[in-house]
Amino acid sequence: MAKILLEMKNITKTFPGVKALSNVNLQVEEGEIHALVGENGAGKSTLMNVLSGIYPHGTYEGDIVYDGEVCEFHTIKDSEAKGIVIIHQELALIPYMTIAENMFLGNERGSKFKINWNETNDLAAKYLNVVGLKEQPQVLIKDIGVGKQQLVEIAKALAKNAKLLILDEPTASLNEEDSKALLDLLLKFKKEGMTSIIISHKLNEVSYVADKITVIRDGQTIETLDKATDDISESRIIKGMVGREIADRFPKRPKNIVNDMGEIKLEVRNWTAYHPIYSERKVVDNVNFNVRKGEIVGIAGLMGAGRTELAMSIFGKSYGDNISGQVFIDGKEVHLNNVREAIDHKLAYVTEDRKGNGLILSNTIKLNTTLANLMGVSKHKVINKDEEYAVATDYRQKLSIKCPTVEQNVGNLSGGNMQKVLLAKWMYADPDILILDEPTRGIDVGAKYEIYCIMNQLVAEGKSVIMISSEMPELLGMCDRIYIMNEGKMVGELDAAEASQEAIMSHIIKAG
Amino acid sequence: MTNSKLLDFVKKYTMIIVLVLVLGLFAVMTGGSILLPANISNIISQNAYVFILATGMLLCILTGGNIDLSVGSVVCFVGAVGAKLMVEKGVNMYLAILIMLLTGTAIGAFQAFWIAYVRIPPFIVTLAGMLAFRGLSNVVLNGLTVSITGQVQFVNIFGGGANCYIPDFFHMGSINGLCLAVGIVAAILFVFLQLKSRITKKSKNYEVESAVAFWFKTIVIAAVIVAFAFRLAQHKGIPTVLIWVVIVILIYGYITSNTTVGRAFYAVGGNEKATKLSGINTNRVYFLAYTNMGLLSALAAMVTIARLTSAQPTYGQNYEMDAIGSCFIGGASAYGGIGTVPGVIVGAVLMGVINMGMSLMGVDANMQKVVKGGVLLIAVIFDVVSKRGKWIAKN
Numbered sequence: 001m002a003k004i005l006l007e008m009k010n011i012t013k014t015f016p017g018v019k020a021l022s023n024v025n026l027q028v029e030e031g032e033i034h035a036l037v038g039e040n041g042a043g044k045s046t047l048m049n050v051l052s053g054i055y056p057h058g059t060y061e062g063d064i065v066y067d068g069e070v071c072e073f074h075t076i077k078d079s080e081a082k083g084i085v086i087i088h089q090e091l092a093l094i095p096y097m098t099i100a101e102n103m104f105l106g107n108e109r110g111s112k113f114k115i116n117w118n119e120t121n122d123l124a125a126k127y128l129n130v131v132g133l134k135e136q137p138q139v140l141i142k143d144i145g146v147g148k149q150q151l152v153e154i155a156k157a158l159a160k161n162a163k164l165l166i167l168d169e170p171t172a173s174l175n176e177e178d179s180k181a182l183l184d185l186l187l188k189f190k191k192e193g194m195t196s197i198i199i200s201h202k203l204n205e206v207s208y209v210a211d212k213i214t215v216i217r218d219g220q221t222i223e224t225l226d227k228a229t230d231d232i233s234e235s236r237i238i239k240g241m242v243g244r245e246i247a248d249r250f251p252k253r254p255k256n257i258v259n260d261m262g263e264i265k266l267e268v269r270n271w272t273a274y275h276p277i278y279s280e281r282k283v284v285d286n287v288n289f290n291v292r293k294g295e296i297v298g299i300a301g302l303m304g305a306g307r308t309e310l311a312m313s314i315f316g317k318s319y320g321d322n323i324s325g326q327v328f329i330d331g332k333e334v335h336l337n338n339v340r341e342a343i344d345h346k347l348a349y350v351t352e353d354r355k356g357n358g359l360i361l362s363n364t365i366k367l368n369t370t371l372a373n374l375m376g377v378s379k380h381k382v383i384n385k386d387e388e389y390a391v392a393t394d395y396r397q398k399l400s401i402k403c404p405t406v407e408q409n410v411g412n413l414s415g416g417n418m419q420k421v422l423l424a425k426w427m428y429a430d431p432d433i434l435i436l437d438e439p440t441r442g443i444d445v446g447a448k449y450e451i452y453c454i455m456n457q458l459v460a461e462g463k464s465v466i467m468i469s470s471e472m473p474e475l476l477g478m479c480d481r482i483y484i485m486n487e488g489k490m491v492g493e494l495d496a497a498e499a500s501q502e503a504i505m506s507h508i509i510k511a512g
Numbered sequence: 513m514t515n516s517k518l519l520d521f522v523k524k525y526t527m528i529i530v531l532v533l534v535l536g537l538f539a540v541m542t543g544g545s546i547l548l549p550a551n552i553s554n555i556i557s558q559n560a561y562v563f564i565l566a567t568g569m570l571l572c573i574l575t576g577g578n579i580d581l582s583v584g585s586v587v588c589f590v591g592a593v594g595a596k597l598m599v600e601k602g603v604n605m606y607l608a609i610l611i612m613l614l615t616g617t618a619i620g621a622f623q624a625f626w627i628a629y630v631r632i633p634p635f636i637v638t639l640a641g642m643l644a645f646r647g648l649s650n651v652v653l654n655g656l657t658v659s660i661t662g663q664v665q666f667v668n669i670f671g672g673g674a675n676c677y678i679p680d681f682f683h684m685g686s687i688n689g690l691c692l693a694v695g696i697v698a699a700i701l702f703v704f705l706q707l708k709s710r711i712t713k714k715s716k717n718y719e720v721e722s723a724v725a726f727w728f729k730t731i732v733i734a735a736v737i738v739a740f741a742f743r744l745a746q747h748k749g750i751p752t753v754l755i756w757v758v759i760v761i762l763i764y765g766y767i768t769s770n771t772t773v774g775r776a777f778y779a780v781g782g783n784e785k786a787t788k789l790s791g792i793n794t795n796r797v798y799f800l801a802y803t804n805m806g807l808l809s810a811l812a813a814m815v816t817i818a819r820l821t822s823a824q825p826t827y828g829q830n831y832e833m834d835a836i837g838s839c840f841i842g843g844a845s846a847y848g849g850i851g852t853v854p855g856v857i858v859g860a861v862l863m864g865v866i867n868m869g870m871s872l873m874g875v876d877a878n879m880q881k882v883v884k885g886g887v888l889l890i891a892v893i894f895d896v897v898s899k900r901g902k903w904i905a906k907n
Contacts, residue, residue, distance in 0.1 A: 315789075316791075318788065318789060338791075338793075339788060339789055339790070339791040340792075340793070342791070343791045349789065351786075351789060356783075356786075357783075357785045357786055357789055358786050358789070359783065360778070360779055360782030360783045360786055360787070360849065361782065361783065362845070362847075362849045362850055363778060363779070363782050363849065367775065367778065367779070371775075371779055371786075371787070371790045371792075372790040372791060374772040374775060375772075378771075378772050381771050381773060382770055383770055383771060383772060383775065385770065386712060386713060386716060386718065389718055390716065390718070393718075405719055425790070
């Protein structure tokens, strides 16, 4: 048996209010490719951040044993000095620097006072050759495609004398051909003795390259499968990823039966949108779907499937370029060219990124609550502050937002309460159709339950809800119908009765 | 008062407390002369342009810590145009005023267009404006001074000079009766409005501050208004320029705190993406901020040339810095989204008091700049550090 290069023992990491990792164990042999799989939010990236020192020693419990010694990494530099190099999902390259400059950023050749550009370019060319990228080191990053950029990242890692390469979703933004090339490169490195850890959602790729597969679920290691001895088929891996019971975590709601259901409220036909920067990339590809009155419809999919982009492009074209397709509300075609028009047509989009896109953290609950419907509390554009206070206080009570007064800044609230303020804001805008994007992300179980109750109440009032979520149990628990999206396309539609985690996953994987 | 309550109080009214302390310090060090009626009156007249410009600058800063560097040059240019028109072309005063306001607004709109719709960084656009309008002022004036001492009416309406006071029709001897009366009426009106709002809130069962705090705050502010009016009355009464300043403060104070447009400024500065997704046209918000800055620059230009009774190519230098400094000292956030008109006025008064106090003490003008720089830096450090709760930012 080969030498154990890395062992992570009983790693526990807590964030305020959430236990992200609990007693996770991981063993990686020298010279193998080890895959880490699990649902979104299972804790894979957190584990790798612990390993690379992004979460420094002391902020987690447990030991990291690397190459026979216990390590305490305080910064990324510490782990890189040992040869552990992580390549993140979002590429960390600077567009207006050359390939060579990017490769040696923070690791410059020459002395502190004079960069040796000849050596830099020469070495860069050498590593580019190793990864099989035929570009000059002097080419700017912005001028090469994503696939090539990913190779530059790998070359950059090699330039740091990587012994253990960690790749977080390396193929997420690559097309099939580039993905294959990248995986073959990893296999080539393996032959040369490199050890890699790869995090991936694409199970076919995992089966293709990995020697061992560790499954993580809800912050715990579930099992490690060995290619040599175990069945590592996709269905076997899926079982490990999702095999959990759905407990009584969802409030009861009389399920809508198709006959009782209201007429179609919103219908989207042939919806297509392109990436705002990479204008040739289709992010939403000819999507069709509909929602009925009083219905909760889910959209399942992995991160990067294009669900948020779909929702935002419908919501007043707030995402994407070259958008085409038709939107019908109550059977009539509408054109929603900006957010105002979308709101006026009684559509609301509750963002997944409540801090970045949803709330004004430096301002009060009151201000945030009325922001999308200032008309409601003003006359001739003058705000009636007493009325505004009353509205905000009303929603505070209705949604039981925990805060001393609505004059408090939103930035001081917990995630769950922030989410409620965000919901209050859009409920006050009085929409008929609400698109909730990851409405329970990063909030605790109790607050999740409350949010589910609010959703049930909304549909009971005859509103339509579209719920985008990466947590399959919650989609299964809440939705009347579930659409499945993958790589910009709708790849399936399931009724509540026929939906299961396995069914959803296999739709995604078949499509991928 | 418990410890945490005291801390909250100090945090909330930091700059007012600082202002009182600084005023007290200078009162001691100048042997009380800073509180003499003539000096109080002068603080208003000398700093009228700062009050006006700082109010406009607040709107720009609210949109995200963006500043307008061009205001000094625009003040000079608009003043030059106005002086030229009135003195050399013999244009009627009212027409000249209209042209000046339109010129300022047009300049503001021009710069605002590039900032708001083309999204050229405000720093660049207004730096260009700062250079261009300084140059154009020279061109308009041929590098010379145009005296407007002959435009008595204009000077009296906008000025802060020797005879630019509202005439008194009470004739009470050494005390200006009108001034005192206006002060008392203003104080009574203030108390009345505060009380009315409190009663409305109470009747609807909204939260109100404790009666003690309410009456303390209301009475202190009313007393300050009366005392201030009394001081002015002991001098020559209400400087005409104070009328303009008060109008600007009231209008913009109202817009920022009570209207949907004002709300949009805070929202954009707090989180532009969220604001956009709430259906607010953010481009328009930027456009309004910088167009309005042009309008207020024109008003500041009139005040400036009236006080100095001339237009010169060098006027308005560093005015932008006075305005920006007042905003930040007055609690506006360098990242946008936070700041109030009253706060900014307190900041401007603090700067004015420091200027006046140091001048009375005979501090060298260069050292005065050093002190003002220090005050600005400390104010912003205080803002940033108190919000972060830590001295050093996380690496």
